[in-house]
Amino acid sequence: MLDPYQLTVHTLTLRQLASAEQLAEVNGQSLPEVEENLEKAAAEGAVRAAKGNHMITPAGRQLLADVYPQAFADLRSSSAVSEAMEAFESGVNKQVLTLTTDWQTKEVGRDRVPNDHDDADYDAAVVAKLGRVVDKTAKVLRPIADADPLVDRFLERIDTALTRAEGGETDYVSGVRVDSVHTVWFQMHEHLLRLTGRERPE
Missing domain, CATH: 1.20.120 (Four Helix Bundle (Hemerythrin (Met), subunit A))
Structure with a gap:
């Protein structure tokens, strides 16, 4: 399955533009964990932040495309x-x-x-x-x-x-x-x- 960082980024494919609070509501992670993951994702270029909201970038989508096959192999x-x-x-x-x-x-x-x-x-x-x-x-x-x-x-x-x-x-x-x-x-x-x-x- 996805690790916590990947899950945070993944959640932005489900809710296209969202605050940390909204992402936590969707995926059940704690707000501090989501905020930490978003900060890391923004630094790595996987997420773009603006005025308290976040959206996934092409780099973030590529990150997920690379991890999905292994993360969900058993399920698939x-x-x-x-x-x-x-x-x-x-x-x-x-x-x-x-x-x-x-x-x-x-x-x-x-x-x-x-x-x-x-x-x-x-x-x-x-x-x-x-x-x-x-x-x-x-x-x-x-x-x-x-x-x-x-x-x-x-x-x-x-x-x-x-x-x-x-x-x-x-x-x-x-x-x-x-x-x-x-x-x-x-x-x-x-x-x-x-x-x-x-x-x-x-």
Whole structure:
């Protein structure tokens, strides 16, 4: 697996522009550890810092490209992990994408129009379906989560967002300014692709 320094740099591929605090929230490292790793990464040219935020550089991406094959060799050679990833891509990931579209739009007559969220029953039905898919996802990804605990952290963050959405905070379904279900799901998907050496489906 990745060492702590590599993990900090890797996290900037999941959240493109982020503060140390935001990176620690994603990867579970302590804030002092993240800050130390970012300082080292900036000195080595792997990360660029500006006004309290950080982004990965081409050198940082090359660093990760060099370490991924060895760091994730056992995971990538596992048939259980491969089967779990196939089930994720062909099943729950497509379902979440469809439900996100259903949340953002709805059918009126024969047209699909932006959802103005004035139909509480419609929104509640979408959130309920999303909850069932999230529950299923935890089972689908169990072989990968057993090999990489960060996957469980993503699932916990998705559960937190879902709970807030169920409580009426609608931004937590697909809002881009908060750690919504959709935002964290996108981060988790990118992490899974990097673990397994796959490309994001078109």
